[in-house]
Amino acid sequence: MNKIAPIPVESENCACVRDQAEIAEKYRELLGDESRLRAEAVSRIYFPENAAQLSGALQELAGLGEKCVLSAGRTGITGSVAPIDADAIVSLGGLNRLLAFGRDENGYYVRAEPGVSLADLAEKLACKELDNLPGASAEEQAAAREFMADEELSLWFPVDPTEMTAHVGGVVANNASGARTYRYGSTRKWVRGLRAVFADGRELFVRRGEVKAEGLSFVFKNADGSQTPCDMPAVVMPDTKCTAGYHIARDMDLIDLLVGSEGTLCAFAEVELLLTRKPESILGVLAVVDDEEKALALVENARTREAIEFEAIEYFDHDALSLLKQKKEEDGSGSHIPEIPSWDGAAVYLEIAGTEDETEEACVPLEELLDSVGSSLDDTWAAMEEGELEQQKLFRHSVPEAVNSIIGQRAAKIPGLHKIGTDMAVPDAALREVFALYRRGLAEAGLQSVVFGHIGNNHVHVNILPADLSQLAKAKELYVNWAKEVVRLGGAVAAEHGIGRLKKAMLERQYPLEILDGMRGIRKVFDPAGMLAPGVLV
Amino acid sequence: MNILVCIKQVPDTTEVRINPETNTLIRDGVDSIINPFDTYAIEEAVRIRERVGAGKVTVISMGPPQVESALREALSVGVDEAILLSDRAFAGADTWATSLTLATALKTLEFDLVLCGKQAIDGDTAQVGPGIACHLDLPQVCYVSKVREISKEKAVVERMMEDGTEVVEVQMPAVFTVVKDINEPRLPSLKGKMKAKKAEIKTLSAADIKANVEEIGLKGSPTSVNKIFSPPRRSGGEMLEYETAPEVAKNLVGKLKEMQLF
Ligand SMILES: Cc1cc2nc3c(=O)[nH]c(=O)nc-3n(C[C@H](O)[C@H](O)[C@H](O)COP(=O)(O)OP(=O)(O)OC[C@H]3O[C@@H](n4cnc5c(N)ncnc54)[C@H](O)[C@@H]3O)c2cc1C
Secondary structure, three states: OOEEOOEOOOOOOOOEEOOHHHHHHHOHHHHEOOOOOEOOOOOEEEOOOOHHHHHHHHHHHHHHOOOEEEEOOOOOOOOOOOOOOOOEEEEHHHOOOEEEEEEEOOEEEEEEOOOOEHHHHHHHHHHOOOOOOOOOOHHHHHHHHHHHHOOOOOEEOOOOOOOOOOEHHHHHHHOOOOOOHHHHOOHHHHEEEEEEEOOOOOEEEEEOOOOEOEOOEEEEEOOOOOEEEEEOOOOOOOOOOOOOOOOOOOOOEHHHHHOOOOOOOOEEEEEEEEOEEOOOEEEEEEEEEOOHHHHHHHHHHHHHOOOOOEEEEEEEOHHHHHHHHHHHHHHHHHOOOOOOOOOOOEEEEEEEEEOHHHHHHOHHHHHHHHHOOOOOHHHEEEEOOHHHHHHHHHHHHHHHHHHHHHHHHHHHHOOOOOOEEOOOEOOHHHHHHHHHHHHHHHHHHOOOEEEEEEHHHOEEEEEEOOOOHHHHHHHHHHHHHHHHHHHHOOOEOOOOOOOOOOOHHHHHHHOOHHHHHHHHHHHHHHOOOOOEOOOOOO | OEEEEEOOEEEOOOOOOEEOOOOEEOOOOOOEEEOHHHHHHHHHHHHHHHHHOOOEEEEEEEOOHHHHHHHHHHHOOOOOEEEEEOOHHHOOOOHHHHHHHHHHHHHOOOOOEEEEEOOOOOOOOOOHHHHHHHHHOOOEEEEEEEEEEEOOOEEEEEEEEOOEEEEEEEEOOEEEEEOHHHOOOOOOOHHHHHHHHHOOOEEEOOOOOOOOOOOOOOOOOOOOOOOOOOOOOOOOOOOOOOOOHHHHHHHHHHHHHHOOOO
């Protein structure tokens, strides 16, 4: 049960670009991700189009003793796909077929190659374009036909990472989450199965439940038939959203270890994701409250109200609203930022879903909830139609966009300047304490900031906008100090963006050295030569 | 002050697709929205009511039963009442018959002001607002970008012209069509949405408004659309790229001469 036994693959030749001029001209953007971290050059880029070619690329690299990074949608913000210290990039965007749609006793699922984007997946499910899926069994084909014929049934992948150009492989490799993680959890729990290709080119198709650790041990079967024990360190993981280091638990499923491994343990050649019914009706409500204190009270009250189950609870502090207001004024009448009920105070976005009747009935307890913090149904912006909900989503996303645009302008004058964006979560009980920590630190350091994000999960992004390099240094110091405190509060230093290359110092705050060594040990079992993602994660 | 706002439900696209055989709009698969210009008329009506401190705002639309969703949307942003003019006899109306039908309905209602959007984005004619004013024999001000003063007796408004702004004093009741510079429509609150869901929408037929069926709908339409097409796209210009400005200028003059434009 705890044996990880990959099998050899009949590999195929994989297309590869080696010409440096061509790489520099045509594929420059592959040298980094959404973080500013980039490599100057790379000796080769592989473009596999199926699992056999992916295996072929990895086998070739193994034979040459060279190292690589696996790259997908490159929307990551921790620099993990920048091929620094690596010889090659394996770009997985060409593996972009939806392979199958099926149903079992646990519900519906899709099987997809890793390069399918979230946008593509959402569109295929919405338009029910699921005929002739190339990897579907007869049973799966029948399930797809049934779904397509059922006009009443809508399905979605409920974890809604914001950036829809991310690929499902990247989403699984990062254990991404989104606003609706408040209700549905992060990606990990929605992964049903994986086709993992390891550094030596062998592969394993594994479904949840098939390979489980005995206590803290797996056993890895090597290509020569020998076995290597994979003993995991005894980690007490934070009881929050967490993407800091490998996920480790006693008797854990192999899938849970591979999800969130950031391209360091294997490449996913296929991922199987569970789907759930899309609610008939969604109600998005942006409520404006007087100040942060009221917002925190609103969140606490919302979490304990039994009458309503929220899908998402998101926050925008006063600075975030002011920034949007300023952007709106600058953009003039063409601005896509609407006039919300008030720009004074702070805002909390609450989402409710269910049948039409259920969302309608939720209005009464919602009114009580808003009343409890001195706000009212009048001080809200409500959306129910698809277009309106889309407008609200756009509004929510315009905060990081506005931050990036300001920082971009500043960085044009001061090279090396960038924002500091935190990604830490704490347990429910520490919500107020963590806010007090952030506010104290920002005030003492005199730094410009905006605070927004997944407050329902006590996971807000503090974005610091330094004015110059000395403020940047201060901001970095502050971040490290916060990380120490967040760990003391039982939280995670990385809740959704992962560690990559840029947050390794944070991982060192999360765990003691022996745990990090233990994580390096896991990595060595799967990839003894250190071929995959050198310098990433741990 | 009682204000009537005439609104139209349109397909949510500026790139309207046309069925080449029937020369009619293909509405399938396209969401319906309130004509964007009409949302400014709705907002201005609500603002005037709020400013004056009394009266009511009523939206009215001629169209099939599904127009109800547009009327409810209007009710969610501060409108007090909604009326749907729906009857088979109204179908196939051109701008003349549409404005006559709306005007006929308006005669049965009490009002001090009628507001319309400057035009509907599906047909772009800008004729219905002025048409209503003519049929009712009321003063009209088109392209209103600001309401400076307003009372039951008279209003002072600004009209947006191509080369400036015209300030007009007009006797009430009157018909205004508004441009989007006039305001920024508010977002619906949850309270507004709930009110809109529960509100009753009054439906009136041709008989209810005592319309002469010979004068409305297809029968009452003196015009018909023979053909609709998108104008051909302009081809991209030619870039003249040379090392120095004098070289560019010299070549440009050469080209213009060649084309006998210089
Ligand atoms: C505007 C914006 C908003 C964002 N919002 C969110 C958010 O709400 N929630 C969130 O969690 N993240 C968010 N992110 C971060 C990012 O979108 C996610 O981390 C996403 O999961 C990365 O997917 P990707 O396809 O772009 O992967 P990449 O950036 O290409 O790669 C990310 C990591 O996955 C590995 N990887 C990719 N494919 C495979 C594979 N097939 N097998 C093995 N490893 C692989 C890579 O090696 C790398 O370590 C946001 C980013 C941006 C720019």
